[in-house]
Amino acid sequence: MSRRERNLVLARVAIVVVAVGILELLARLGTFGPTLSVPPSVMLQTLMASLADGTLVPDVVRTAIEIGLAYAIALAIGLPLGVVLWRSRPLAIAVEPYLLAYYVIPLFAFYPLFIKIFGGGIAPIVAIGVINGIGAIAMNVLVGLREIPRVQLAVARSLMLGQTQTLLHVVVPATIPQAFVGIRLGFIYSLIGVIAAEFILATAGVGYRIAYDYNNFESRSMFATILLVLIASIAANQALISIERRLQRHRRA
Amino acid sequence: MTRIRLLSIVALFALWEVLSLYLGEDYLPGPWLTAQVIADGIARGWLTRATWITLGEVAPAFAIAAVAGLFFGAVLGLSRLWGEIMEPLILGVYAVPKVTLYPIFLLVFKVGAASKIAFGMFHGVFPVQIIAQAAVAHIRPVYLKVARSLSLTPAQTVLHVVIPALVPALVVGLRLAFSLTFIGVILAEIFASRGGLGFLLSAADQTFDVKRVNAVIVVLAVIGVGVNLLFNLAERRVAPVRNEERQATLAA
Numbered sequence: 001m002s003r004r005e006r007n008l009v010l011a012r013v014a015i016v017v018v019a020v021g022i023l024e025l026l027a028r029l030g031t032f033g034p035t036l037s038v039p040p041s042v043m044l045q046t047l048m049a050s051l052a053d054g055t056l057v058p059d060v061v062r063t064a065i066e067i068g069l070a071y072a073i074a075l076a077i078g079l080p081l082g083v084v085l086w087r088s089r090p091l092a093i094a095v096e097p098y099l100l101a102y103y104v105i106p107l108f109a110f111y112p113l114f115i116k117i118f119g120g121g122i123a124p125i126v127a128i129g130v131i132n133g134i135g136a137i138a139m140n141v142l143v144g145l146r147e148i149p150r151v152q153l154a155v156a157r158s159l160m161l162g163q164t165q166t167l168l169h170v171v172v173p174a175t176i177p178q179a180f181v182g183i184r185l186g187f188i189y190s191l192i193g194v195i196a197a198e199f200i201l202a203t204a205g206v207g208y209r210i211a212y213d214y215n216n217f218e219s220r221s222m223f224a225t226i227l228l229v230l231i232a233s234i235a236a237n238q239a240l241i242s243i244e245r246r247l248q249r250h251r252r253a
Numbered sequence: 254m255t256r257i258r259l260l261s262i263v264a265l266f267a268l269w270e271v272l273s274l275y276l277g278e279d280y281l282p283g284p285w286l287t288a289q290v291i292a293d294g295i296a297r298g299w300l301t302r303a304t305w306i307t308l309g310e311v312a313p314a315f316a317i318a319a320v321a322g323l324f325f326g327a328v329l330g331l332s333r334l335w336g337e338i339m340e341p342l343i344l345g346v347y348a349v350p351k352v353t354l355y356p357i358f359l360l361v362f363k364v365g366a367a368s369k370i371a372f373g374m375f376h377g378v379f380p381v382q383i384i385a386q387a388a389v390a391h392i393r394p395v396y397l398k399v400a401r402s403l404s405l406t407p408a409q410t411v412l413h414v415v416i417p418a419l420v421p422a423l424v425v426g427l428r429l430a431f432s433l434t435f436i437g438v439i440l441a442e443i444f445a446s447r448g449g450l451g452f453l454l455s456a457a458d459q460t461f462d463v464k465r466v467n468a469v470i471v472v473l474a475v476i477g478v479g480v481n482l483l484f485n486l487a488e489r490r491v492a493p494v495r496n497e498e499r500q501a502t503l504a505a
Contacts, residue, residue, distance in 0.1 A: 094258065105477050109454055
């Protein structure tokens with residue numbers, strides 16, 4: 001990391017620390033009224049306590065399983081879908097507008113239908129996470145494949161590489177940086193889909209806990225769980241971004 | 254190309270019909286029955302009323318999101334240092350399931366239009382900000398050089414060079430912002446409200462009125478996809494953007 005980069009990171013940390021500090025101070029002074037004035041330190045304590053005594057653990061485990069399943073299925077469908085759309089131009093013309101537009105429709109509306117199709121339990125929630133993730137994955141794979149420089153494919157042909165060799169040595173390396181954007185966004189969108197679906201529809205899971213605490217005026221544990229969601233999703237995003245950076249640097253080198 | 258698109262719409266309706274026959278109209282009313290329910294909703298007014306309530310909330314939320322997003326995007330785009338410092342922080346917030354923050358909006362603004370507008374705006378502001386910042390930061394240097402060599406004043410430069418150069422990216426940002434603002438308002442209405450399409454959806458859901466649920470979904474899809482198409486037309490008019498660039502994959 002260069003000196004400049006390190007300074008940038010320090011500046012970001014400083015901003016977050018100052019913001020949290022101000023929030024802490026204002027909350028301790030009770031600026032926002034009794035329900036909203038929960039200092040960040042109290043949120044963290046409450047979160048630690050509810051993780052330690054196990055009250056929040058089943059929900060965390062359930063949500064983690066749902067996100068993991070949703071993401072795995074979204075990858076299993078989205079990656080091949082991107083390839084299929086690349087191979088078949090008519091299919092791409094037919095399907096692309098839907099892949100771009102379906103984010104406009106609140107998918108949660110389909111929950112009752114999913115319950116009918118998939119039964120109760122975690123399956124309908126997972127289904128929403130899957131659908132939320134597929135589009136970004138497939139579209140980015142498609143864009144990545146389309147942007148393979150023609151010259152590289154020509155070289156592969158002139159070297160008379162076989163299909164598998166072309167795939168392994170030309171197509172995959174050329175596509176990975178862009179495809180990984182989709183692989184990262186797919187995770188984020190699956191996560192958002194699952195937690196949002198829990199928040200609105202489910203009767204268990206981290207998202208449900210936030211809604212439950214809100215409805216029961218438990219603002220401390222509500223803020224604690226919100227904090228958990230914030231930390232987990234931002235950390236996951238940062239981890240994926242740093243992998244993405246490394247892949248892109250690798251490509252340029 | 255148009256023929257394939259038309260065929261795909263036919264295929265979509267056929268799939269819907271087949272699914273509804275397979276699952277039974279008690280679970281998934283088919284296209285025809287749904288059309289009848291929508292007609293009833295328009296004739297008796299329950300659907301039109303809810304639609305107006307929702308649009309009445311989406312419009313101010315979108316307007317505020319657009320202005321605020323453009324402003325902060327431009328500010329952070331112009332200052333390279335602050336842009337670089339803030340970008341990961343903003344992208345981090347963007348990756349959060351924002352609906353879980355809605356209770357905070359409810360506690361601050363109380364149940365009613367204000368909390369839904371505020372949340373819709375919060376849900377939609379990020380793509381405009383992110384795209385505006387990137388567009389301002391990466392404006393082609395040659396444009397600014399030309400402006401300088403023509404010795405334009407700063408005001409002229411902004412008016413005749415900077416803004417036209419940004420328009421294509423901004424239209425993309427606004428399209429995404431509309432989608433997200435729209436979904437934000439619907440989510441807010443589903444969770445806690447007394448009116449609007451989201452409220453209609455959750456009320457129909459709780460009484461197992463699948464026909465109404467379906468009718469509302471169709472209206473949501475028509476509004477969402479319709480506005481999206483308008484933005485797409487605008488995008489094609491303002492600049493010959495490549496398809497891949499238009500697909501800036503921001504969504505939630």
